[in-house]
Each structure stands twice: as C-alpha cells, then as structure tokens.
Amino acid sequence: MGLMIIFTAFYAFYAACLAVLPGEAPGWNTIYYNPTTLGAITYTITIAFAGGFMSGYICSKGDPFWTLSGGLAGVIAVSSGADIYAPSLTYLLAMAGAAFAVWIGTWQDKKMRVDDAVGAVAVHGWTGMLGVLFMGIFASGYPTGGFSGNVRVTILGQLVGIATFIPLAFLSGYAISWVLKRANLLRVPLEVELEGIDLAEFGTDFYPDFAATEEVIVEADGTEVPAAPILVRAASQVIRG
Numbered sequence: 001m002g003l004m005i006i007f008t009a010f011y012a013f014y015a016a017c018l019a020v021l022p023g024e025a026p027g028w029n030t031i032y033y034n035p036t037t038l039g040a041i042t043y044t045i046t047i048a049f050a051g052g053f054m055s056g057y058i059c060s061k062g063d064p065f066w067t068l069s070g071g072l073a074g075v076i077a078v079s080s081g082a083d084i085y086a087p088s089l090t091y092l093l094a095m096a097g098a099a100f101a102v103w104i105g106t107w108q109d110k111k112m113r114v115d116d117a118v119g120a121v122a123v124h125g126w127t128g129m130l131g132v133l134f135m136g137i138f139a140s141g142y143p144t145g146g147f148s149g150n151v152r153v154t155i156l157g158q159l160v161g162i163a164t165f166i167p168l169a170f171l172s173g174y175a176i177s178w179v180l181k182r183a184n185l186l187r188v189p190l191e192v193e194l195e196g197i198d199l200a201e202f203g204t205d206f207y208p209d210f211a212a213t214e215e216v217i218v219e220a221d222g223t224e225v226p227a228a229p230i231l232v233r234a235a236s237q238v239i240r241g
Contacts, residue, residue, distance in 0.1 A: 002118075003068045007049065010075055014041050014082065032144055036083040044082045044090050048074040051094030059102040065119070066105070070098035073123045080135035080158075084142060093134055101127045125170070129162045190232045 015038060019029045028037050049071045056063075056070015077097020078090050085093065105122030108114040116122060136158030143150040151157075180186040187193075192200040194215075199205060215227035 003072065006072060010045060010072075011042060014045055030083050034083055034144075041082055043087065044078065044085060045075055047087050047090045048078045048082075048094040050074075051091040052077070052098040055095035055098035056102060059099045066102045069105075069119045069123055070101060073098040073101035073127045076123060076127050077131040077134060079128075080131050081139050084139055089138060093131075093138070097127050097130060097134075100130055129165065132158050132162050132165075190235050191228070194228045194231060 017031055018036065018038065018041065019031060019033070020027055021029055021033075028035070030036055052071040052074020053067060054070075056073065057067040060066035060070070074094030074097050077100075078085055078093050082090075101119070101122045104126045105116065105119050108116055108122060114121065133155075135153060136155035139153050140155060142153045144153060177186060188197060188200070196205070198207075215231075216224040217227045217230055218224055
C-alpha cells in the first residue's frame with residue numbers, strides 16, 4: 001500500500017518540479033528553465049514505471065517486494081533526464097535501474113548484512129546515483145537550461161554531483177543514525193519487533209486477517225515453549241558478541 005501511494009504521489013511530485021512561465025510556449029519549464037510539457041513528463045514517468053516493474057519482476061524471479069520496488073527504481077533511474085529521454089531509452093534505462101536495485105539490495109542484505117527493510121538505500125541511494133551517471137552518459141553535451149547558463153552536461157560533472165551527495169546525504173545520515181544507535185533510539189526493543197509495533201503502540205492488530213500465531217520452539221523432549229524469550233536472549237547475545 002505504501003509503495004502504491006508513492007507511485008501516485010510521484011506524478012504530483014514531478015508536476016511540482018515544473019515552473020509555469022506565462023506568455024511563453026509551451027509555458028511549462030523544468031527548474032532549470034528548460035522547456036517541457038506536463039504530458040511529456042507524465043508519459044516518461046509512466047514508461048519508467050512499466051520498465052521498472054517488468055525488470056524487477058524478472059530479476060527477482062517474481063518477488064512481490066522487488067517487483068513493486070523495481071517500478072520505483074525505474075523512475076529514480078530516469079529522473080535526471082525525465083524531460084529529454086526518448087520513450088524507448090526511458091524504458092531501457094528503467095529496466096537497467098530496476099535490475100541494479102534488485103542486485104544491490106540483495107547484496108546489501110546477504111553480504112553487508114544491512115537491514116534496509118524497505119529497500120530505500122538500494123532504490124533511492126544506489127540507483128539514484130546510477131541515474132545521475134546515466135545522464136552524463138546518455139545526455140552528454142545537452143544544455144542544462146537557462147537558469148544554469150546552459151552549461152553542457154558532462155560525465156565529469158555528473159560524477160562531481162555524485163561525489164557531492166556522499167558527504168551531504170550519506171555521511172550526515174550515517175552520523176545521525178550512529179548517534180541514535182548509541183542512544184538506543186534507532187530501533188524499537190527486540191520484544192516489540194517480535195510482538196509487532198502496532199500491538200505495542202496501539203494495543204490492536206490492524207491486519208486481523210493476517211494475524212500470526214504465537215511462535216513456539218520444540219525442545220528435545222518434545223515440549224513446546226514460547227519462542228519470543230529465547231529469540232530475544234539469542235539476539236542479545238549476537239549483538240553483544
């Protein structure tokens with residue numbers, strides 16, 4: 001549901017990134033004063049969603065999470081050139097971006113052991129940087145717009161932009177997360193993770209149709225005991241270790 005809301009909101013987000021200049025044709029401009037149309041941007045985003053969905057489904061072998069996240073990754077991958085990419089190129093770049101998001105997200109989870117539950121780092125972070133690089137490759141030499149003096153797009157310029165994002169976004173976010181972790185404010189307690197945050201905060205389950213039964217562990221003598229206390233102790237030992 002959250003991803004579907006994001007999909008709908010992205011159309012409004014891109015429309016809000018356009019400026020209307022009365023008396024000029026077509027009237028719509030990007031934030032850099034490059035002429036465009038609302039229909040062109042909407043069409044590009046729709047094509048990118050389609051390519052991302054398809055690639056996410058194929059590359060994840062039908063995984064629902066990565067199928068939907070692939071659509072979002074496709075849009076992120078073409079955002080830098082949403083006003084100038086041809087539809088066919090948009091579709092291909094969206095597919096490439098979604099495939100990259102699936103791969104990098106799986107690598108983060110399996111190899112780096114990064115708990116990126118919603119795929120935000122893979123989709124917005126890594127794929128976002130890939131999209132910026134795509135602009136330098138596939139739109140090299142294109143004027144950036146009157147607001148920036150029509151400076152030509154270059155791969156070097158895009159790489160400088162990516163390098164700027166690292167200290168401004170990643171390092172600052174990492175530092176804040178580190179402080180929150182040290183203050184024990186980054187995650188909810190293990191008991192709440194096992195119980196579910198809805199029950200802990202609101203005292204009710206908002207998805208009764210998918211209510212989970214209490215987990216149990218079968219001991220050597222066949223006795224069933226609640227799993228939650230054992231899992232909490234085991235997780236605490238792993239964290240301390």
